Amino acid sequence: MRKTLIDFVLIEIGVGIVALNLVACRSPTPSSSAQSEAPTAIPEGIVSRIATSSPAAQTIEYKVYTLARSVVHTVSIPPQSQFLVTPAVSGTVEPLGELAQRYGAIAAINGGYFDPENQKSISPVTLQRNAIAKPEENERLMSNLNLLPYLDKILNRSEFRRYQCGKVVQYDITRRQTVPRADCQLQDSLGAGPQLLPDATLVEEGFLEIRNQKVIRDPLGINQLNARSAIGLTRNNTIIGVMVAQKPKSPTSSGMTLQELADFMKTLGVEKAINLDGGSSSSLYYQGKTVYGKVNESGQPIQRSIKSALLIQLIKKPRN
Secondary structure (H helix, E strand, O other): OOHHHHHHOOOOEEEOOOOEEEEEOOOOOOOOOOOOOOOOOOOEEEEEEEEEEOOOOOOEEEEEEEEOOOEEEEEEEEEOOEEEEEEEEEEEEEOOOHHHHOOOOOEEEOOOOOEEEEEEOOOOOEOEEEEEOOOOHHHHOOOOOOOOOHHHHHHEEEEEEEEOOOOEEEEEEEEEOOOOOOOOOOEEEEOOEEEOOOOOOOOOOOOOOEEEEEEEEEEOOOOOOOEEEEEEOOOOOOOOEEEEEEEOOOOOOOOHHHHHHHHHHHOOOOEEEEOOHHHOOEEEEEEHHHHEEEOOOOOOOOEOOOEEEEEEEEOOOOOO
């Protein structure tokens, strides 16, 4: 039986661009739920498409969905396209837009968890087969007595991966200690968690503990409305990044729960998804503009610096 986030908690009541076109599109119709942010019919999304000189399938799409309690920004990357999704890590911390522009990214979404006090990553990151961020090197994480009972789970959380399987690039979402297939070589990875789809792995990844019907540990506030970020894969291996923004006019009562985020991604055809750092870290960059997910009490976006990100870049082919 597949687990959902609800199963675990006590529910409380209460770059070489050829074309850039703006068009309107109709999105798929998700199932309805009285308590869910996912609507019975998602409103039309504004779409911006970036295409290269290759066929129409080689296209990035950026969409915005205005829902009852949130504004959702998505960017999708087609499989086997001329675009690459790869991680980046800041030496300290910096705004997503600065990190994306420094690497010439077309689009980007905030990445894994970090400690704002020492500015070190809590999530592992691998780039071009080299580990560039290791949670084991974060002394505040490793010496935190409160986290000691969960440390093994924290060090084996889910991550977004890029493999090279012969001449084919493949992406996956799996746990850190998962060994790649014999015919595939791990190129890049960015950790975060928990996995949202197809199964919720909150307990397995140290994000949730319930003891005697009481929630003992819930650092993500999974049942609270908040800004959220995630990335997922559809059946045909389209990559979809999702950033849920709060509404300025209702800063304390907007956003999504973690279950609503998973449900929304299902409506986009996502079958495997991982949660990324959320709240004030939630941000999405596209074509020179950064949108932020969290708003303060005055309704102004919180522009927090982050440690890591997933970048969408155009693959540069060598000249003949």
